[in-house]
Amino acid sequence: MLGVLLLGVLAPAGLGIPTPAEPQPRGSQCVEHDCFALFRGPATFLAASQVCERLQGHLMTVRSSVAADVISLLLNSDGGDSPRLWIGLKLPAGCRDPGHLGSLRGFQWVTGDNRTSYSRWARLDHSREPLCGPLCVTVSAAGASAPGEPAWQEQQCDAETHGFLCEFHFPTSCRPLEVKHGAQAAASVSITYSTPFGARGADFQALPAGSTAAVAPLGLELVCSAPPGAAGEARWVREKPGAWPCGVENGGCERVCNDSSGVPSCFCPGDAALQADGRSCAASCNDLCEHLCFPDPNVPGSYSCMCETGYQLAADQHRCEDVDDCMLVPSPCPQRCINTQGGFECLCHPGYELVDGECVEAVDPCFAANCEYQCQPVGPTNYTCICAEGFVPKPQEPSRCQMFCNQTSCPADCDPNTPADCKCPEGYILDEGSVCTDIDECYNDYCHGGQCRNLPGSYECVCGPDSVLAGQVSKDCSPIEVNGQNTGVEDGGSGEIPVSPTPSSTSGPPAAGQVHSGVLMGISIASLSLVVALLALLCHLRKKQGTARAKTEYKPAAPAKEAALQQVRTERTPQTL
Numbered sequence: 001m002l003g004v005l006l007l008g009v010l011a012p013a014g015l016g017i018p019t020p021a022e023p024q025p026r027g028s029q030c031v032e033h034d035c036f037a038l039f040r041g042p043a044t045f046l047a048a049s050q051v052c053e054r055l056q057g058h059l060m061t062v063r064s065s066v067a068a069d070v071i072s073l074l075l076n077s078d079g080g081d082s083p084r085l086w087i088g089l090k091l092p093a094g095c096r097d098p099g100h101l102g103s104l105r106g107f108q109w110v111t112g113d114n115r116t117s118y119s120r121w122a123r124l125d126h127s128r129e130p131l132c133g134p135l136c137v138t139v140s141a142a143g144a145s146a147p148g149e150p151a152w153q154e155q156q157c158d159a160e161t162h163g164f165l166c167e168f169h170f171p172t173s174c175r176p177l178e179v180k181h182g183a184q185a186a187a188s189v190s191i192t193y194s195t196p197f198g199a200r201g202a203d204f205q206a207l208p209a210g211s212t213a214a215v216a217p218l219g220l221e222l223v224c225s226a227p228p229g230a231a232g233e234a235r236w237v238r239e240k241p242g243a244w245p246c247g248v249e250n251g252g253c254e255r256v257c258n259d260s261s262g263v264p265s266c267f268c269p270g271d272a273a274l275q276a277d278g279r280s281c282a283a284s285c286n287d288l289c290e291h292l293c294f295p296d297p298n299v300p301g302s303y304s305c306m307c308e309t310g311y312q313l314a315a316d317q318h319r320c321e322d323v324d325d326c327m328l329v330p331s332p333c334p335q336r337c338i339n340t341q342g343g344f345e346c347l348c349h350p351g352y353e354l355v356d357g358e359c360v361e362a363v364d365p366c367f368a369a370n371c372e373y374q375c376q377p378v379g380p381t382n383y384t385c386i387c388a389e390g391f392v393p394k395p396q397e398p399s400r401c402q403m404f405c406n407q408t409s410c411p412a413d414c415d416p417n418t419p420a421d422c423k424c425p426e427g428y429i430l431d432e433g434s435v436c437t438d439i440d441e442c443y444n445d446y447c448h449g450g451q452c453r454n455l456p457g458s459y460e461c462v463c464g465p466d467s468v469l470a471g472q473v474s475k476d477c478s479p480i481e482v483n484g485q486n487t488g489v490e491d492g493g494s495g496e497i498p499v500s501p502t503p504s505s506t507s508g509p510p511a512a513g514q515v516h517s518g519v520l521m522g523i524s525i526a527s528l529s530l531v532v533a534l535l536a537l538l539c540h541l542r543k544k545q546g547t548a549r550a551k552t553e554y555k556p557a558a559p560a561k562e563a564a565l566q567q568v569r570t571e572r573t574p575q576t577l
Contacts, residue, residue, distance in 0.1 A: 022051065022054065022055060022198055023039045023040075023051060023198075024039075024198050024200070025038055025166075025197065025198055025199045026038050026039065026040050026077075026078050026163075027074045027077045027078055027199075028074075028195065028197075028199040029070045029073055029074060030173070030205070030206045030208070031066060031067075031070065033169060033170050033172070033173060033208070034168070034169050034170075035167070035168045035169075035170065035195070035197065035199075035208055036060055036067075036070050036071075036165060036166070036167055037057075037165070037166045037168070037198070037199055038075075038078060038085065038163065038165055039163050039164055039166065040078070040083070040162065040163040041162075041163055042160040042162065043086070043160060043161065043163065043164055044157065044159065044160055045059075045086050045090070045136040045157040045158070048086045048161075049086075049088070049110060051164070052166035052167070055166060055168070055196075055198065056168065056196065056197070057167055057168035057169075057197060058088055058110050058166070058167055059086060059087055059110050059164060059165065059166060059167070060087050060088055060165035060166060060167040061088050061089075061109045061110070061111060061167060062087055062089075062118060062120075062139070062152075063109075063115065063116045063117060063118060064116075064117055064118050065118055067118070068118060068120065071085075071139060071150050071165065072141070075141055081162075082141045082142040083140065083161070083162030083163055084138040084139070084153075084155075084161045084162050085139055085161060085162065085163045085164055085165050086136065086137075086161055086163075086164035087137055087138070087139050087152070087164075087165055088109050088111070088167070089108070089110075089136070089137035089152070090107060090108060090133075090134065090135070090136050090137070090157065091105075091106055091107045091108075091134060091136070091154070092108065092133050093133050093134050094132065094133060095130035095131065095132040095133075096130060096131050096132075096133075097130060101131075102114070103116060103119040105121070105131060106131060106133075107135075107137060119152070120149055120152055121151065121152050122151035122152060122153040123153075134157050135154045135156065136154070136156070137152050137153065137155065138155050138161050139151070139152055139153075140153065166197065168196075168197050168208070170196075170209055170210070171226075172208075172233065173207060173208050173209060173224070173233065173234060174206070174207045174209070174211065174224035174235065174236055175205075175233075176191075176193070176204050176205060176206075176207065177191055177215070177222070177236060178248075178250070179191075179247060179248055179249075188217065189215060189217075189248065190202065190216050190217075191213055191214065191215050191216075192214045192216070193207055193211055193212070193213050193214075194211060194212045195207065195210075195211045196208060196210040207224050208224070209224050209226050209234045210223075210225075211223075211224045212224075213236065218244075218245055220238075220244055220248065221238065222236045222237065222238055222244075222249075222252075223237060223238065224236060225237045227316060236249050236252065237252065237279075238252070241276065241277050241278040241279070242264075242265075242266070242278035242279070243257055243264035243265055244264060245264055246258065246259045246264050251264045252266070252279045253266035253267070254266070254268075255267060255268050255269065255281050256268075266281075268281035268282075269281070285303045288303060288318060289303070289305035289318055290305070290307070290318060290319045290320045291305070291306065291307045291308050291311065291320045292305065292306040293305055293306075305317055305318050305320075307320035307321075308320070308342065309342070310322065310323055310325065310341075310342035310343050311342055322339075322342060324339045325337070325339055325343065325344040326338070326344055327339075332344060332346070333346035333347070334346065334357070334358055334359045335347065335348050335349050335352065335359045336349065353380065364377065365378070365379075365380070365382055365383040366383045369383050369385070369399075370399050371383075371385035371399050372385070372387075372400045372401050373385070373386065373387045373388055373391070373401050374386050374387075374388075384398075385398055385399050388401070390403060390405070390410065390413065391403055392404040402425070403423065403424070403425035403426075404425055405425050405428060405436060405438075405456060405457055406457075407438075407456055408437065408438045408456060409431070409435050409437045409438065410424075410425070410428070410435070411434065411435060412424050412430055412434045412435060412436045419434070422434050424436035425457055426457060427439055427456070427458050428457055438454070438456050438457060440454050441454060441458075441459035442454045442459060446459065446461070446475075446476070447459075447461035447476070448476065448477055448478070448479070449464050449466050449477040449478070449479050450462055450463040450467055450469075450474070450477030459475075460473050460474070460475070461473065461474050461475060461476065461477050463477035466479050467479060
């Protein structure tokens with residue numbers, strides 16, 4: 001569990017170093033960039049907190065088992081009794097129910113929060129009596145329920161304990177100085193480190209930025225430092241330029257350190273140049289700057305960095321940061337601005353479009369449409385024509401509409417001013433009640449050698465084996481011709497009965513000239529009846545006309561004249577034999 005710990009062990013008080021004004025820690029530990037220190041001496045919670053803050057830290061927070069292990073190591077290195085030490089946990093004034101306040105029981109860290117994945121109370125109050133503050137917390141191995149797990153216990157904040165634990169955070173750190181084994185003075189070299197929070201000693205595995213190293217007997221003073229804006233690992237440096245003895249941290253050289261001449265010197269590869277500090281190397285000016293580098297011809301090794309358009313130099317004067325162009329006043333965009341890396345993008349509000357850098361009101365795509373019924377926009381630039389119910393766009397003329405019905409019957413399209421004037425889609429016939437009824441084309445055997453399937457408003461034929469389109473779907477299934485003659489018609493002398501074509505379905509109105517035999521017979525009978533009726537009427541009229549003429553010609557006469565007429569009739573009458 002402690003593999004991640006960077007351990008700095010207690011520096012004894014008897015090292016001959018003058019005691020500073022602030023208390024000197026009896027031991028310290030570092031975990032990554034967090035360092036912890038143990039201070040001994042009677043102190044109240046407030047006094048202990050003030051000491052930690054003066055050292056740029058705060059009382060220790062114990063949020064995980066790793067931090068608890070750090071406390072165990074500090075207590076073991078300190079030796080002696082089992083002291084009670086303040087940690088940064090406090091219960092504010094007021095009373096609380098300890099059964100409903102989580103693992104910290106209502107206590108808060110000095111950082112102002114209560115986040116934790118660990119707690120180790122010496123005893124828990126199961127009486128459900130309110131827990132009243134202010135109270136503070138100490139940690140001690142004496143009340144631990146298990147070895148190596150110091151327990152927490154509530155104390156009055158104004159009580160004095162045996163000491164306290166401080167916590168410090170540093171963004172960067174250095175490794176301990178590396179001394180080459182086998183170097184002439186390696187065995188006699190001793191290093192004493194000092195940390196910013198007062199810990200001193202020779203055995204550290206990590207040193208926070210700001211720590212110093214005194215190398216005896218070389219009289220070398222080094223500082224753990226990081227460039228501005230850098231994070232992570234810092235480097236050991238000194239103010240004086242040039243290399244120090246190569247046996248200690250490679251003389252501070254970035255590449256090669258050589259002291260064969262008796263004077264330590266740093267060297268860079270042939271494609272790199274030694275910088276002004278006498279230890280750093282730069283391959284070229286462009287390698288030093290993120291974007292553009294301009295060397296100063298008047299000052300060797302001097303240069304200036306610049307950034308491309310849309311960027312600006314960062315605080316380290318080498319990196320380039322994006323400029324948020326959308327924050328400029330006035331804004332570079334007329335309506336909406338979206339910042340991007342090294343630039344920006346202009347957008348317009350809904351209903352507007354960007355034209356030559358300006359947002360103009362978008363033109364309705366239906367403005368110039370030629371739709372017969374109605375236009376519907378599709379996106380900002382396209383449109384489609386739609387038709388009224390019962391109509392669809394014509395396939396060849398999408399802007400015009402035609403009647404459409406996909407059922408066996410549909411309402412007819414009637415003129416409201418002339419209800420009798422109604423129209424039906426192609427393939428339908430007007431029926432009673434202003435209803436369009438599908439015409440069954442299969443009834444008239446339109447397929448001629450195929451199987452007919454009636455469809456709403458149309459038909460189709462599945463051609464039989466005697467058709468040139470056998471097995472295909474068509475509007476007409478023409479029979480196969482043999483010797484220039486249609487096999488579907490009797491050859492008049494073959495002696496074979498012709499095979500009737502298989503019925504099929506079609507989809508369209510009957511072709512002109514194709515009339516069923518029943519229809520022909522009906523027309524003939526009707527014509528004959530009409531002729532007979534006309535003849536009978538004519539005979540009746542002529543008979544009636546003859547009768548009227550006879551009545552008109554016959555009138556009563558005088559008896560003498562009547563006798564003369566009778567004589568004439570007698571003379572003209574032939575004699576009977």
